[in-house]
Amino acid sequence: MTQQKQKSTNVYWHEASIQKEDRQNLNEHRSGVLWFTGLSGSGKSTLATAVEKALHKRAVRTYVLDGDNVRHGLNGDLGFSPEDRTENIRRIGEVAKLFVDSGVLVLSAFISPYREDRKQVEDLLQADEWYEIYVKCSLDECEKRDPKGLYKKARSGEISRFTGVSAPYEEPENPQLTVETDRYFIEECVDQILDHLRSEAMI
Ligand SMILES: Nc1ncnc2c1ncn2[C@@H]1O[C@H](COP(=O)(O)OS(=O)(=O)O)[C@@H](OP(=O)(O)O)[C@H]1O
Numbered sequence: 001m002t003q004q005k006q007k008s009t010n011v012y013w014h015e016a017s018i019q020k021e022d023r024q025n026l027n028e029h030r031s032g033v034l035w036f037t038g039l040s041g042s043g044k045s046t047l048a049t050a051v052e053k054a055l056h057k058r059a060v061r062t063y064v065l066d067g068d069n070v071r072h073g074l075n076g077d078l079g080f081s082p083e084d085r086t087e088n089i090r091r092i093g094e095v096a097k098l099f100v101d102s103g104v105l106v107l108s109a110f111i112s113p114y115r116e117d118r119k120q121v122e123d124l125l126q127a128d129e130w131y132e133i134y135v136k137c138s139l140d141e142c143e144k145r146d147p148k149g150l151y152k153k154a155r156s157g158e159i160s161r162f163t164g165v166s167a168p169y170e171e172p173e174n175p176q177l178t179v180e181t182d183r184y185f186i187e188e189c190v191d192q193i194l195d196h197l198r199s200e201a202m203i
């Protein structure tokens with residue numbers, strides 16, 4: 001699957017009568033994207049889910065977009081070649097942007113291994129709507145955790161192009177936040193993220 005080309009012609013943008021700002025005012029919080037990126041098993045889903053729970057308690061409208069789940073539906077036609085991963089992230093970016101427009105705080109949990117792909121998503125959003133969170137964990141530790149047994153399969157050759165083993169992961173150069181999940185407990189990482197959101201006046 002290659003990068004989508006614009007095929008639709010004669011289409012016109014329809015301006016809505018209710019704008020993003022109206023929805024944010026109604027919700028009494030800003031919308032945006034917490035973009036968790038990191039190796040498989042680093043803790044993206046665990047943290048996105050735990051942070052969502054904490055935000056929900058504070059009456060923040062949230063939605064988790066998760067790699068495994070989105071690949072069951074919307075992106076079920078995509079594999080793990082570099083081109084498919086790029087298209088995967090491009091579509092997620094567009095979906096995330098719609099959620100942001102709807103006034104929601106999105107928590108996305110995708111490996112998103114390429115810097116350029118993450119930058120493309122960032123460019124779809126306003127500066128204060130984008131929070132890149134690097135879920136940092138050594139390959140060694142991810143492999144020890146191996147919650148789905150995928151590293152084992154990748155090492156035996158049963159899965160090809162596995163991130164960190166036989167496919168690249170490009171670390172964020174300038175993330176808003178780095179959480180080191182091989183150094184801190186889940187609760188500590190969640191607190192670090194919530195503290196950051198507070199310092200950004202997001203909550
Ligand atoms: N080859 C290969 N490489 C990496 N990951 C693989 C692969 N094959 C299957 N899986 C499973 O797919 C999940 C990653 O999907 P993503 O959409 O996040 O990947 S990507 O952003 O397009 O790289 C990933 O989920 P997480 O472990 O939660 O990261 C795996 O469960």
Ligand SMILES: Nc1ncnc2c1ncn2[C@@H]1O[C@H](COP(=O)(O)OP(=O)(O)O)[C@@H](O)[C@H]1O
Pocket residue numbers: 038039040041042043044045046047109145147180181182184185186187189
């Ligand atoms: N500090 C931490 N943060 C997140 N997960 C952690 C942490 N410490 C241990 N873990 C464990 O690591 C695993 C991470 O799995 P998961 O969240 O599915 O990762 P990913 O979504 O990045 O593939 C879980 O079993 C989780 O309990």
